[in-house]
Amino acid sequence: xxxxxxxxxxxxxxxxxxxxxxxxxxxxxxxxxxxxxxxxxxxxxxxxxxxxxxxxxxxxxxxxxxxxxxxxxxxxxxxxxxxxxxxxxxxxxxxxxxxxxxxxxxxxxxxxxxxxxxxxxxxxxxxxxxxxxxxxxxxxxxxxxxxxxxxxxxxxxxxxxxxxxxxxxxxxxxxxxxxxxxxxxxxxxxxxxxxxxxxxxxxxxxxxxxxxxxxxxxxxxxxxxxxxxxxxxxxxxxxxxxxxxxxxxxxxxxxxxxxxxxxxxxxxxxxxxxxxxxxxxxxxxxxxxxxxxxxxxxxxxxxx
Numbered sequence: 458x459x460x461x462x463x464x465x466x467x468x469x470x471x472x473x474x475x476x477x478x479x480x481x482x483x484x485x486x487x488x489x490x491x492x493x494x495x496x497x498x499x500x501x502x503x504x505x506x507x508x509x510x511x512x513x514x515x516x517x518x519x520x521x522x523x524x525x526x527x528x529x530x531x532x533x534x535x536x537x538x539x540x541x542x543x544x545x546x547x548x549x550x551x552x553x554x555x556x557x558x559x560x561x562x563x564x565x566x567x568x569x570x571x572x573x574x575x576x577x578x579x580x581x582x583x584x585x586x587x588x589x590x591x592x593x594x595x596x597x598x599x600x601x602x603x604x605x606x607x608x609x610x611x612x613x614x615x616x617x618x619x620x621x622x623x624x625x626x627x628x629x630x631x632x633x634x635x636x637x638x639x640x641x642x643x644x645x646x647x648x649x650x651x652x653x654x655x656x657x658x659x660x661x662x663x664x665x666x667x668x669x670x671x672x673x674x675x676x677x678x679x680x681x682x683x684x685x686x687x688x689x690x691x692x693x694x695x696x697x698x699x700x701x702x703x704x705x706x707x708x709x710x711x712x713x714x715x716x717x718x719x720x721x722x723x724x725x726x727x728x729x730x731x732x733x734x735x736x737x738x739x740x741x742x743x744x745x746x747x748x749x750x751x752x753x754x755x756x757x758x759x760x761x
Contacts, residue, residue: 458569459668460549461490461648462536466528467556468497471506473695481554484559491515491553493532497522524665525644529553533659537651546652548688553670555645557695558585567690568648579653579682580674582642583690584633592625593694595643597686601626601718603727603735610742616632619627639686640678644670646692649677656680661721663739668714675722704750712743 463481467474474494481492490740495517496504507514517531533551540549550572552565564583569580585593599605608614609626620630631637647670653744660669674684724732 458549458550458572460540461486461552461569462532462550463490463492463515463552463554463565464495464529464532464536465554465556466495466497466525467499467501467503468522468528469499469504470502470556471501473498474503475506475510476602477554477556477559478507478514479563480559481565482511482560484560485562486566486569489513490565491536493517493535495519495528495531497524497528505746524660524662526660526664526669529644530659530662531652540651546655547650548552549572549651550648551654553644553647553649554641555694558645559695560646561691564646564690564692565648568646568687571685571687571690572648572650575683577665577683578650579657579677579680579686580642580647580649581685581687582646582648583692584688585643585645585685585692585694585696587678587694587696592633593643593645593696594629595645595696596640596694597628597631597637597639598643598671599628600623600640600671600722601715602732603719603723606715606719606735607738612740622751625752634688636685636687636689638683641671641674641684642686644673645694645696646671649673650682653680653682655676656682663717663721664714666710666714668718671718672721675718705747708743708746708750712739712746716741 463560492514494507494514497519498521504516505515536551568581568583572578582596585596587593605626613623614626617623624630657680661672664672676752678684719735
């Protein structure tokens, strides 16, 4: 890649943000990456820390919380304006990186090299490892079709993790150490070629916190690009560390995103009774998730 920009959206995650930036700046690259921090109306000292400890980082401040898509789009617009529309758009990329995702010194270089070696790749993501050493299942996914979403929400995917039919949502039947073309990688670490953004457009701001990466990957693939999971590159993901205190809001956003994705990409070509069943199923599953969270101890509350 001739040009790589890193975009980190922040909302009250000062400690995670400074650690994330430290790791990015330790990356072994031929040239320092252009780094943007988009602050979504934080009330902690995030921005003061960035200005004092990372003076080379460009900060974009929003007066309100625009969510993941809206925040990233603020930086993406600047990047696209800066890089001319020419052949080098195929050799330039932007990395969407969560503040709770910590790269190794080689992660960014490895994923950039992957895009260089695969000109048909519009986006790539690494293996993301959780704090307990397990694989973050979201780092390689299939699109949530009505069938795959049904298998996940009913627990069939968890009961039959080696089944290509039932476990398609998180692709748990695949070897996690194998490079493979997938429907989507996660927005926690998503390296996207600028030429693919030219084709697919910016992130859809209808999605506030979940689903925007799936939607983006769907549109990228619609324009003929491929999306890859590349496990030779790895990063640590403190998943949920920045959102555990807001689990109820996140549950609503999670299932709302699932409904939006279906309405946008599947509903127009699906029979109305099926659409009604899908919407009802998502609503009921959201109610169950909210109810279960009410009885869980505070340390065990989660989104799904």
